[in-house]
Amino acid sequence: xxxxxxxxxxxxxxxxxxxxxxxxxxxxxxxxMGPNGSGKxxxxxxxxxxxxxxxxxGQVLYNGKxxxxxxxxxxxxxxxxxxxxxxxxIPGVNSTYFLKAAFNEIRKHRGLPELDAMEFLALVKxxxxxxxxxxxxxxxxxxxxxxxxxxxxxxxxxxxxxxPRLAILxxxxxxxxxxxxxxxxxxxNKLKRQDNAQVIITHYQRLLNYxxxxxxxxxxxxxxxRSGGKELxxxxxxNGYDSIAQAxxxxxx
Amino acid sequence: MNRDTKEIEPYLASFEKFERNGFSSEPAWLRSIRQxxxxxxxxxxxxxxxxxxxxxxxxxxxxxxxxxPVFQRPAGSLxxxxxxxxxxxxxxxxxxxxxxxxxxxALSSILPQPRGVIMGSLASAIKAHPGLVQQYLTRYAPASExxxxxxxxxxxxxxxxxxxxEQIVIEDPVRLLFIAxxxxxxxxxxxxxxxxxxxxxxxxxxxxxxxxxxxxxxxNAVTEIMLGENASIEYGKVxxxxxxxxxxANIQFHLNQNSNLLNHSFSWGARLARNDIRAVLNxxxxxxxxxxxxxxxxxxxxxxxxVIDHAKPHCNSHQFYNGILNGHSRGVFNGKIFVRPNxxxxxxxxxxxxxxxxxxxxxNTKPQLEIFADDVKCTHGATVGQLDxxxxxxxxxxxxxxxxxxxxxxxxxxxxIINRISLEPYREQLDAILVxxxxxHTRIVESL
Numbered sequence: 001x002x003x004x005x006x007x008x009x010x011x012x013x014x015x016x017x018x019x020x021x022x023x024x025x026x027x028x029x030x031x032x033m034g035p036n037g038s039g040k041x042x043x044x045x046x047x048x049x050x051x052x053x054x055x056x057x058g059q060v061l062y063n064g065k066x067x068x069x070x071x072x073x074x075x076x077x078x079x080x081x082x083x084x085x086x087x088x089x090i091p092g093v094n095s096t097y098f099l100k101a102a103f104n105e106i107r108k109h110r111g112l113p114e115l116d117a118m119e120f121l122a123l124v125k126x127x128x129x130x131x132x133x134x135x136x137x138x139x140x141x142x143x144x145x146x147x148x149x150x151x152x153x154x155x156x157x158x159x160x161x162x163x164p165r166l167a168i169l170x171x172x173x174x175x176x177x178x179x180x181x182x183x184x185x186x187x188x189n190k191l192k193r194q195d196n197a198q199v200i201i202t203h204y205q206r207l208l209n210y211x212x213x214x215x216x217x218x219x220x221x222x223x224x225x226r227s228g229g230k231e232l233x234x235x236x237x238x239n240g241y242d243s244i245a246q247a248x249x250x251x252x253x
Numbered sequence: 254m255n256r257d258t259k260e261i262e263p264y265l266a267s268f269e270k271f272e273r274n275g276f277s278s279e280p281a282w283l284r285s286i287r288q289x290x291x292x293x294x295x296x297x298x299x300x301x302x303x304x305x306x307x308x309x310x311x312x313x314x315x316x317x318x319x320x321x322p323v324f325q326r327p328a329g330s331l332x333x334x335x336x337x338x339x340x341x342x343x344x345x346x347x348x349x350x351x352x353x354x355x356x357x358x359a360l361s362s363i364l365p366q367p368r369g370v371i372m373g374s375l376a377s378a379i380k381a382h383p384g385l386v387q388q389y390l391t392r393y394a395p396a397s398e399x400x401x402x403x404x405x406x407x408x409x410x411x412x413x414x415x416x417x418x419e420q421i422v423i424e425d426p427v428r429l430l431f432i433a434x435x436x437x438x439x440x441x442x443x444x445x446x447x448x449x450x451x452x453x454x455x456x457x458x459x460x461x462x463x464x465x466x467x468x469x470x471x472x473n474a475v476t477e478i479m480l481g482e483n484a485s486i487e488y489g490k491v492x493x494x495x496x497x498x499x500x501x502a503n504i505q506f507h508l509n510q511n512s513n514l515l516n517h518s519f520s521w522g523a524r525l526a527r528n529d530i531r532a533v534l535n536x537x538x539x540x541x542x543x544x545x546x547x548x549x550x551x552x553x554x555x556x557x558x559x560v561i562d563h564a565k566p567h568c569n570s571h572q573f574y575n576g577i578l579n580g581h582s583r584g585v586f587n588g589k590i591f592v593r594p595n596x597x598x599x600x601x602x603x604x605x606x607x608x609x610x611x612x613x614x615x616x617n618t619k620p621q622l623e624i625f626a627d628d629v630k631c632t633h634g635a636t637v638g639q640l641d642x643x644x645x646x647x648x649x650x651x652x653x654x655x656x657x658x659x660x661x662x663x664x665x666x667x668x669x670i671i672n673r674i675s676l677e678p679y680r681e682q683l684d685a686i687l688v689x690x691x692x693x694h695t696r697i698v699e700s701l
Contacts, residue, residue, distance in 0.1 A: 048650050076652035088647040092665025101661075102651035109652070141665070142647075158651065 007058035018222030034219035035241040044170040048082035077109035079165030083155035090142040127160040148175040173207035185210030205237040263319035290406030293396040309617040320441035320471040326355040344678040346426040354442040369418040378414035393477040393505040405475040409445035417454035426457040438468035446476040450484035464495025474502040485513035494522035510536030518545040531560040545574040546670040549582035556585035563596040572603040578614035589621040603633040
């Protein structure tokens, strides 16, 4: 589904991603872990299509298509979804209106009929229950005045409505208390299917107690330095990122 | 002969003609008001950009071409059907229609009003209620202070007159429709409106200016509004003149104790538009809100000069003005707030936010607070910015196209002002206009 080949990315002449290779197939959950500044969020932003990065080498194929050649909205319509680390507040744009517009754009792209207001509302109500979100949030402008936890839950709620094929969750656990973390993880797990995939980007292991990954990758200084099963996350929890750093230094010598 | 005299000469000549043929049948008091108007106009002349109040608005295009007043009632080329589109949806409302500044009885429809209410054309009120009109006309918009008010005073043909007696509530909104469709270029239309709300009176009134021609004309409107003790009014204005037109308008509010004013100014028509809005808070316990939205594109210039004069203690004033500027357009916002020495416990708040959609659009914004009392709360803020790229990316990342995303953000910015209208059908209608404009239909009739 997703194939990242030797991706090299910089910003203002400084290299951030240093030859990333990663393959994600349908039905898989991948976790990308790494210390601050290792390039995790950059990778997520690049995949979603944010401007301002210099992509100097490499290729990203998404369902066989050149992902990097697509504008952000095209990527979304093709089923890619990024749950933002810092969801943006958009004053004056009503949440329901926004989500319905997004939903119908994706439907149109898939050749499906658009839903009218009533049908959409029914769908939204059903999906809200999963995330334990208060329905009043939908009458408010997008993310405006939402608490940190509400913003994160709202991201996963949008994911539940838009039903992406590939979801990238960027530090979705940061700023969540344990109850909210459970709710969010529960939501993400319910959305997992045989025909979609999830990439969980996180600094800490704790989210992976609730969302069990099939693969764990460690990103360090812009490269994936180790890959393994879910036990790799536990190892990192015990030894910290320092052990990786030391191993890297040894290898360099 | 200097430049100024040359510019005003055609107007003086036009007045002489008017004096001989037109207004000889008018009552003496009105003739003298008009003579005062032209004499002040002669003294004041046209302002140049050297005048502080006109620093950013160059009216040379207006002075270059002498605009001639439309003295003749235009032959009825407009049909009822053409004006039907300017209704408030399902809501019933009274409608007074003026074509090129002349009242059209055929196109107007006034609903039955409570006892004692006078609603109709100013020209007929001058005949039927001369005492009342004489008492107020030019009282709040004196010809001595403003060239264009002076010009209007000399030449006005008609406008709306509304008198609401004590404790009377006018339930149905009143719409004043000013349609410009002069047969030749260079027409000057000088609407003159007078609204008198006695103690405890209530009403919802709006002015709509629109053009149905592609030729250049000048609208130079003056509106005077008096709110008696405890009276309240929601008074809106939509300026949607044709894009070759010039629009100059003066609205003067005189507010007495415990009265309530909610004013909206929507301005997106005309090649050059200047709106002067002044509210004098002449009593305690007044609530005064002036809101505005201006949207300009191509080479349009839209100017708002507002004055809130806190003359008495314990009053609140709020101002929310948003501007959206595209192309090579220019916007001007000058918001003056006076707090007189005895106006203690004044609470005044002013906000002017501007969105520049192109690199070539300009805004000149200037809050101007002159505070002579010490126990007051006055805040102001002006911002100039562009669309939030973070927000655009967020919307795009959910599948919404970039253009639609931009439109959503512009719509939200404008909606911030439209949502402050209390009357829902009115709000909905403006909302619909906005949506159409954002989809790119900006010319004349389609824009309404």
